[in-house]
């Protein structure tokens with residue numbers, strides 16, 4: 001015998017009546033209503049699903065209904081009357097609705113994937129272009145301090161070489177009419193060897209190893225033009241924003257707030273560890289090619305230094321820019337040989 005305390009509504013007025021539902025195991029239950037007992041077969045009544053602690057509603061065919069918070073007794077009623085094999089807890093909900101659960105899960109994954117894959121880069125691109133150049137400057141200076149602490153050591157190149165390259169670099173950027181404050185710095189690359197990278201501020205770092213590897217200044221100009229391309233297209237800033245946005249989405253799902261608050265502090269790490277996308281690299285290569293073309297620098301300078309870099313670095317790859325992710329070397333060379 002199952003007895004459930006609850007509220008009865010007669011279906012005509014909204015007046016609640018304290019009532020009791022009784023089930024004796026016969027397949028028919030009785031509700032003690034003020035206007036007399038109502039009996040109905042359990043199979044004829046509509047019983048709402050169990051959802052947390054929300055009251056359950058048992059709706060009869062004549063429009064009257066019985067409402068109760070005694071979920072456990074309703075589950076027993078369902079079980080006893082053979083309407084359900086499972087107690088209507090989460091298991092039952094899942095068992096009877098797994099197709100919908102699966103569909104919703106797939107849709108959710110799809111929406112999140114689309115947002116990460118397309119939405120965030122588009123938004124990051126938009127935001128990066130809308131932000132004033134001073135934002136990039138702040139990010140760049142902070143990052144350089146960290147890079148100097150953890151990666152670089154002072155350049156050992158002769159002052160004369162540094163001055164000569166800086167003068168050529170100044171000539172390059174003078175033609176750009178850019179909002180960025182371009183500067184060229186030399187450092188010993190140590191772990192990253194022959195390499196170059198651009199910070200969002202317009203600060204470009206070239207390693208001693210790269211300068212030593214070059215056989216002509218124009219080879220270095222080709223690489224500098226590639227790095228300038230990254231700055232002009234705001235690639236670092238876009239990447240940082242994309243990374244923060246991903247952290248934002250992940251945090252909104254997992255509730256992990258630490259990944260967001262640390263964003264500003266992790267900028268240097270993002271710059272070091274995250275590789276530019278293929279698309280960004282190709283964009284920077286195009287910028288370099290166009291620059292070289294306009295300034296009468298033979299395009300093979302880019303190809304020769306790239307080949308030399310590739311040959312000396314071998315299969316092990318660095319994470320920083322110039323040889324990092326890059327589209328396949330053959331594809332890159334092709335871009336410079338097409339013209």
Ligand SMILES: [Zn+2]
Pocket residue numbers: 226230276281284321322
């Ligand atoms: Zn690059």
